[in-house]
Amino acid sequence: MSTLEVKDLHVGIDTQEEGYQEILKGVNLTMSTGEIHAIMGPNGTGKSTLSETIMGNPTYKVTQGDILLDGKSILEMPVDERARAGLFLAMQYPAEIAGVTNAEFMRAAINARRAEDDQISVMNFLKRLDKNMKILDMDEEMAERYLNHGFSGGEKKRNEILQLMMIHPSFAILDEIDSGLDIDALQVVSKGVNSLRGADFGSLIITHYQRLLNYIVPDFVHIIMDGRVVKTGGPDLAKKLEDEGYAGLRDELGIDV
Ligand code: ADP
Ligand code: MG
Numbered sequence: 001m002s003t004l005e006v007k008d009l010h011v012g013i014d015t016q017e018e019g020y021q022e023i024l025k026g027v028n029l030t031m032s033t034g035e036i037h038a039i040m041g042p043n044g045t046g047k048s049t050l051s052e053t054i055m056g057n058p059t060y061k062v063t064q065g066d067i068l069l070d071g072k073s074i075l076e077m078p079v080d081e082r083a084r085a086g087l088f089l090a091m092q093y094p095a096e097i098a099g100v101t102n103a104e105f106m107r108a109a110i111n112a113r114r115a116e117d118d119q120i121s122v123m124n125f126l127k128r129l130d131k132n133m134k135i136l137d138m139d140e141e142m143a144e145r146y147l148n149h150g151f152s153g154g155e156k157k158r159n160e161i162l163q164l165m166m167i168h169p170s171f172a173i174l175d176e177i178d179s180g181l182d183i184d185a186l187q188v189v190s191k192g193v194n195s196l197r198g199a200d201f202g203s204l205i206i207t208h209y210q211r212l213l214n215y216i217v218p219d220f221v222h223i224i225m226d227g228r229v230v231k232t233g234g235p236d237l238a239k240k241l242e243d244e245g246y247a248g249l250r251d252e253l254g255i256d257v
């Protein structure tokens with residue numbers, strides 16, 4: 001079992017206009033493999049900042065607190081090292097990389113996480129690729145296309161889930177993977193994530209809407225407002241939020257933001 005702990009995390013950025021701005025103001029969150037956690041919250045409250053900080057985007061400066069993977073701080077680790085340690089970030093807006101095929105990218109990513117005498121064989125790689133592409137209902141030729149080049153928004157998302165399934169990290173941070181997906185694509189993407197569920201996989205699912213959580217049912221739901229986790233509950237908390245809106249929760253908690 002692995003654990004990922006976010007402890008009293010304070011994060012900010014240096015802006016040109018207004019200097020240093022604090023975004024996260026003491027976030028606490030503990031998750032273990034085997035669990036799916038959802039983070040919900042209004043726009044601009046720091047959800048993406050939290051995921052970028054966990055993955056090590058240097059734009060976001062940690063001024064207080066810590067992020068621990070299995071009890072060890074990862075704050076000094078660069079992005080690639082965090083990925084090798086078992087973290088995976090699927091982004092709101094996946095990037096295009098020209099000149100590298102999808103399959104090459106995935107095989108390199110898998111092997112980067114393995115020891116030199118334990119690299120995945122081409123055979124095993126192709127078997128896994130085939131199995132996972134079938135689950136995602138993807139066309140075979142997608143593997144041979146250049147990474148994200150000319151992919152539609154929906155194809156990019158589906159492809160990111162394929163990468164996730166192939167890499168099979170300990171913890172996946174999925175930031176608004178539902179944005180811009182129609183209901184069919186949403187179901188396929190959810191099927192992929194659900195196929196990873198198990199004792200050796202945990203996920204932090206960030207979403208603005210409850211809809212995704214009908215398909216990927218979380219064990220825990222955390223609400224972030226104004227840079228803090230203001231409430232934690234089970235899947236019913238997301239439903240309550242859908243019914244009452246963030247305004248209702250603000251009233252309930254007496255938050256004035
Ligand atoms: P969310 O994902 O919850 O919508 P974000 O974490 O993206 O929120 O943003 C939180 C706040 O920090 C917003 O006010 C946003 O404008 C600001 N912010 C985040 N990243 C940057 C950045 N790179 N440059 C300037 N402001 C940023
Ligand atoms: Mg946003």
Ligand code: MG
Binds near residue numbers: 176
């Ligand atoms: Mg965001």
